Amino acid sequence: MPPIxxxxxxxxxxxxxxxxxxxxxxxxxxxxxxxxxxxxxxxxATVTISQYLKVSNLFGRYITPEVRRYLMSNRDALELGGQETELSILFSDLKGFTSMSEKLEAREVISALNEYFGPMFKIIIDEERGTLDKLIGDAIMAYFGHPQPNKDHPVQAVRAALKMQRRLEELRQEWEKQGKPLVRMRIGVNTGRVVAGNMGDAGRTDYSIIGDNVNLASRLESNAPVDGVLISDSTYERVKDYFIFKEREPIMVKGKEKPIKVFEVLDMKEGVK
Structure with missing residues (x-):
């Protein structure tokens, strides 16, 4: 039962x-x-505090206050098990960070990661209302449209990807002045149905998403051009009125019988908010 x-x-x-x-x-x-x-x-009071602690333990600071309020009033969203839902998944990865790490002291590596993650989190969570799923080294996995439903999640995911590339370019210029090696980024975005939910057991849980569409988003990232954003056909159909694209050669993905149509996102269309 929701707290209210x-x-x-x-x-x-x-x-x-x-x-x-x-x-x-x-x-x-x-x-x-x-x-x-x-x-x-x-x-x-006990039920309300318990729900607050549950939300905090599962998501920490990786959701907006708006989503936190939604979860506080929808207890069923955090029960063990999963639910099928449509959302947009974003994967990003840095190219050149490993070689950069080899040339810096450990504390400089951590400092560089913090300089990078900080603005990326702000874009994903605060500006585009996404949810940070996990960090894998210098890679980011995030999704949009869940746990709070939002029909604009494809646009938010692609817009976040473009903002991330632009912010990294600014950061790269700052690092160049400091004599640090340069890094680049690839981003992949896919839209589709996944299983989302609180997975694990009563003692240890992890709220995440799984499914073929998550794997496809990861493959899009690995096939994206350096400094580019690569999206699937399913995402393209939902955002084609808002961005400028270049169709790329279809890619083969493990588990798929036919090549996947993909598009590189170049920019927002002029005059589109």
């Missing part, structure tokens, strides 16, 4: 109990009202 419904249920029970206490008192009996009311309040 739990609150109304607690109030309804409390009101009913108050009426019973009144009529019983009229007939000469006394019922302990305080302790029952106190128990109801504690029950509601």
């Amino acid at each position: 419904r739990h609150a109304f249920a607690t109030l309804a029970i409390g009101a009913t109990y108050s009426v019973v206490c009144y009529f019983v008192f009229v007939y000469g009996y006394i019922i302990d009202y305080f302790h029952v009311s106190f128990a109801g309040t504690v029950s509601y």
Whole structure:
């Protein structure tokens, strides 16, 4: 039961109990009202705090306050198991960071990663309302349109990808002035149905997404041009009115019988918000 419904249920029970206490008192009996009311309040507080801790443990700071509020009022979204849903998945990976790491001290590597991840997280989470799924070394996996449903998730994912490339270019110029080796980035975006949910057992859980469309997004990233954004045909059909594209040679993906149509995203269309 969502916390708000739990609150109304607690109030309804409390009101009913108050009426019973009144009529019983009229007939000469006394019922302990305080302790029952106190128990109801504690029950509601316990459920609310438990839900808050659950959301915090699963997502930490990797969701927007808006999504956090949504999860606080929709407890079923965090139950063990999964649900099939459509969303857009983004994979990004740095090219040249390994060689850069070999030329820097350990603390400089961490500093460089923090300089990189900070603005990327801001773009994904704060600006485009995405959810950060995981970091794999210097790679980022994120998705849009879940856990809070949002029909504009393909546009948000592609827009985030373009912003990330532009921000890295700015960061690259700063690093060049500091004499640091240059890095490049590839990004892949795919839209499709996946299984999303809180997976694991009661002692250890991980909220994530799985499915063929997740794997395809990863393959798109590995096939993307350096400094480019490569998207699937399913994403293209949803965002073609908002961006400028260049169709690339279809790619073969493991598990697929036919080549996959892909498009490189070049820029936003002028005048499109």
